[in-house]
Amino acid sequence: xxxxxxxxxxxxxxxxxxxxxxxxxxxxxxxxxxxxxxxxxxxxxxxxxxxxxxxxxxxxxxxxxxxxxxxxxxxxxxxxxxxxxxxxxxxxxxxxxxxxxxxxxxxxxxxxxxxxxxxxxxx
Amino acid sequence: xxxxxxxxxxxxxxxxxxxxxxxxxxxxxxxxxxxxxxxxxxxxxxxxxxxxxxxxxxxxxxxxxxxxxxxxxxxxxxxxxxxxxxxxxxxxxxxxxxxxxxxxxxxxxxxxxxxxxxxxxxxxxxxxxxxxxxxxxxxxxxxxxxxxxxxxxxxxxxxxxxxxxxxxxxxxxxxxxxxxxxxxxxxxxxxxxxxxxxxxxxxxxxxxxxxxxxxxxxxxxxxxxxxxxxxxxxxxxxxxxxxxxxxxxxxxxxxxxxxxxxxxxxxxxxxxxxxxxxxxxxxxxxxxxxxxxxxxxxxxxxxxxxxxxxxxxxxxxxxxxxxxxxxxxxxxxxxxxxxxxxxxxxxxxxxxxxxxxxxxxxxxxxxxxxxxxxxxxxxxxxxxxxxxxxxxxxxxxxxxxxxxxx
Amino acid sequence: xxxxxxxxxxxxxxxxxxxxxxxxxxxxxxxxxxxxxxxxxxxxxxxxxxxxxxxxxxxxxxxxxxxxxxxxxxxxxxxxxxxxxxxxxxxxxxxxxxxxxxxxxxxxxxxxxxxxxxxxxxxxxxxxxxxxxxxxxxxxxxxxxxxxxxxxxxxxxxxxxxxxx
Numbered sequence: 001x002x003x004x005x006x007x008x009x010x011x012x013x014x015x016x017x018x019x020x021x022x023x024x025x026x027x028x029x030x031x032x033x034x035x036x037x038x039x040x041x042x043x044x045x046x047x048x049x050x051x052x053x054x055x056x057x058x059x060x061x062x063x064x065x066x067x068x069x070x071x072x073x074x075x076x077x078x079x080x081x082x083x084x085x086x087x088x089x090x091x092x093x094x095x096x097x098x099x100x101x102x103x104x105x106x107x108x109x110x111x112x113x114x115x116x117x118x119x120x121x122x123x
Numbered sequence: 124x125x126x127x128x129x130x131x132x133x134x135x136x137x138x139x140x141x142x143x144x145x146x147x148x149x150x151x152x153x154x155x156x157x158x159x160x161x162x163x164x165x166x167x168x169x170x171x172x173x174x175x176x177x178x179x180x181x182x183x184x185x186x187x188x189x190x191x192x193x194x195x196x197x198x199x200x201x202x203x204x205x206x207x208x209x210x211x212x213x214x215x216x217x218x219x220x221x222x223x224x225x226x227x228x229x230x231x232x233x234x235x236x237x238x239x240x241x242x243x244x245x246x247x248x249x250x251x252x253x254x255x256x257x258x259x260x261x262x263x264x265x266x267x268x269x270x271x272x273x274x275x276x277x278x279x280x281x282x283x284x285x286x287x288x289x290x291x292x293x294x295x296x297x298x299x300x301x302x303x304x305x306x307x308x309x310x311x312x313x314x315x316x317x318x319x320x321x322x323x324x325x326x327x328x329x330x331x332x333x334x335x336x337x338x339x340x341x342x343x344x345x346x347x348x349x350x351x352x353x354x355x356x357x358x359x360x361x362x363x364x365x366x367x368x369x370x371x372x373x374x375x376x377x378x379x380x381x382x383x384x385x386x387x388x389x390x391x392x393x394x395x396x397x398x399x400x401x402x403x404x405x406x407x408x409x410x411x412x413x414x415x416x417x418x419x420x421x422x423x424x425x426x427x428x429x430x431x432x433x434x435x436x437x438x439x440x441x442x443x444x445x446x447x448x449x450x451x452x453x454x455x456x457x458x459x460x461x462x463x464x465x466x467x468x469x470x471x472x473x474x475x476x477x478x479x480x481x482x483x484x485x486x487x488x489x490x491x492x493x494x495x496x497x498x499x500x501x502x503x504x505x506x507x508x509x510x511x512x513x514x515x516x517x518x519x520x521x522x523x524x525x526x527x528x529x
Numbered sequence: 530x531x532x533x534x535x536x537x538x539x540x541x542x543x544x545x546x547x548x549x550x551x552x553x554x555x556x557x558x559x560x561x562x563x564x565x566x567x568x569x570x571x572x573x574x575x576x577x578x579x580x581x582x583x584x585x586x587x588x589x590x591x592x593x594x595x596x597x598x599x600x601x602x603x604x605x606x607x608x609x610x611x612x613x614x615x616x617x618x619x620x621x622x623x624x625x626x627x628x629x630x631x632x633x634x635x636x637x638x639x640x641x642x643x644x645x646x647x648x649x650x651x652x653x654x655x656x657x658x659x660x661x662x663x664x665x666x667x668x669x670x671x672x673x674x675x676x677x678x679x680x681x682x683x684x685x686x687x688x689x690x691x692x693x694x
Contacts, residue, residue, distance in 0.1 A: 012488075015199075016195050016196045016199065016200065016203075017196060018192060018422055019422060025424060026422060026423060026424045026425065027422070027424075028421075028422040028423075029195065029421070029422035031200070050422070052421070055200060055204075058199075058200045058201065059200075059201060060201070092187075093186050093187035093188055093489075094187070107423075107424070109423070109436055110423060110424050110434075110435055110436055113435035113436050113439060114432045114433065114435040116435065117431050117432045117435040117438060117439070118432040120431060122253070122254060122431070123430060123431040123432045230617055231613070231614055231617050231618060232613065233613065234613045234616055234617050364600075365596075368596040368597075368599075368600070368684065369589070369592050369593060369596060369684070369688055370593045370596045370597055370600075371589065371590065371593040372593075373593075373625070374618065374621050374622075376614070376617065376618030376621060377597060377618075379614070379618075380597065380600060380601070380618070383600075383604055383609065383610055383614075384600065384604075387604070387607070387608075387609030387610070388608075388609055388610055388611055391610060391611065391614060392611070395614075525578055528578065528586055529578060529582050529585075529586060
């Protein structure tokens with residue numbers, strides 16, 4: 001880990017962490033992270049990427065093609081959601097977000113399936 | 124007083140829930156083939172699962188992370204995906220074996236066609252999980268599974284050679300690949316990973332905190348030790364009844380016959396009843412465990428206490444698991460054979476989930492002052508080496524012995 | 530790393546250092562080694578039992594089936610079991626005896642074992658027949674007693690035969 005109290009190992013503390021929205025709803029994971037910054041500028045953490053569409057970029061080179069076919073190519077808004085870093089409220093056992101999952105475009109699968117399951121008995 | 128009662132009931136449920144089809148199959152075969160000389164493998168397996176479950180429970184209570192959250196976080200996406208795929212496959216095979224096992228026991232009780240019993244077992248389990256609150260499920264299956272205590276009583280009744288029994292608690296080596304295969308099988312069936320995933324997820328759902336750490340320790344120690352004693356009793360009964368007659372148990376009916384030798388029809392019926400609920404309870408845990416693993420890895424909402432509409436993908440996952448298990452069993456594959464594959468492949472994949480839990484349990488960043496102490500670290504790493512050895516030996520031994528046939 | 534338009538990240542956002550080591554290389558090597566080892570052993574050990582071993586396993590199974598049948602028969606005589614259990618488990622054992630007989634008949638047996646294989650097939654048929662009698666008339670105590678004695682005898686015979694292979 002780092003010796004500096006205001007430094008954090010992103011790969012260890014952010015990447016792959018659970019996202020939880022303001023209502024306490026689990027809404028995906030930090031599947032990738034995005035930086036901004038121009039040439040010569042220090043990079044700044046810009047956003048968290050959530051969605052299986054980002055997975056293929058982390059696979060070994062030879063498996064990226066099949067990974068994209070199986071898990072998604074990373075079509076923004078569909079299998080890849082960008083959560084601005086300024087939406088992160090707290091970093092602990094989970095990454096707590098400031099807004100609802102639905103407003104950030106997260107947990108679309110759970111919302112979609114939830115509407116289907118809502119018609120089942122004792123749901 | 125209430126806490127003591129709660130603990131006692133929890134332990135009772137753990138005893139009834141510890142034994143699953145893996146123990147019923149492997150331990151009976153081990154006793155018939157090698158008498159008491161594999162009792163040490165039960166002891167080793169029980170200590171290993173106590174270490175694993177205690178760490179998982181502690182990690183869950185202190186860091187708020189269940190097993191597959193830890194796997195994803197500590198191993199990353201790629202190794203995590205391999206681990207997930209292996210765990211889901213093994214869970215599915217185990218679930219199919221448990222459903223098939225429940226069907227076989229129903230057939231022994233009711234004498235209806237096995238195909239019908241498979242359907243009945245699967246549908247009954249799905250309906251119970253869907254409609255009955257989980258606390259009720261845990262109690263029904265756990266307490267009724269305690270009917271298997273007939274084996275403990277039978278083991279004493281059959282007047283084993285206690286001297287030989289005590290010697291069996293000391294690790295020995297007969298030099299045969301078959302002995303090693305059964306040692307792997309007995310250890311593997313004691314450390315069923317789905318039990319640990321289920322346990323750690325349950326700790327999160329019950330909102331354990333650092334105040335529950337002592338309860339965690341007592342719970343795993345007492346529960347698994349007592350369950351292990353029951354598991355050892357299966358070996359003793361088999362050693363007394365089947366070994367002298369050169370019986371090679373290949374059916375659940377043979378396991379039940381062991382209890383019948385001690386206590387006649389009552390023994391038989393208690394054994395069958397206990398098996399039905401132990402195996403049924405294991406099927407429930409297995410299905411949830413698969414759903415927990417996938418949901419935790421992908422970051423979906425999950426929880427057995429959540430309304431189904433609030434954790435819909437979690438709900439759909441365990442339902443799909445049951446559907447796939449039903450398809451597997453209905454193909455006519457022998458559930459006992461399936462069990463052997465499930466136990467052996469579980470042993471192979473075990474280090475992949477054990478290691479991340481150990482790494483987090485000894486990481487003060489996540490665990491603070493509740494990090495592994497010296498004893499915890501020594502035990503943790505010692506068992507990692509043992510489990511790695513078991514994992515590497517499992518498939519070669521299965522192949523060399525042709526699945527325990529020679 | 531990906532380039533973006535400068536964002537509206539606030540100045541008091543935590544600075545972060547980025548180290549992109551994800552998974553320990555050692556862990557990946559362990560996983561790859563296990564997969565390789567498994568594949569290798571499965572290729573090398575892919576052959577089944579040899580013919581002699583097959584015959585031995587079949588005869589050992591007959592020892593086991595007959596012994597179990599004898600246990601069930603004894604329990605029937607002493608009324609220490611249930612009819613349903615005897616019928617269902619007996620069906621499993623009887624089917625297994627038939628299956629072993631078929632294997633002994635269909636597999637190519639080493640020449641020196643041919644006579645013993647024929648004897649084992651006959652034994653399998655007798656064992657299966659006795660167990661079927663238990664299933665058909667479980668309440669006939671005398672028949673059960675006779676079947677118990679026969680099954681014990683056949684189990685001992687099969688055991689001797691197995692030891693000679």
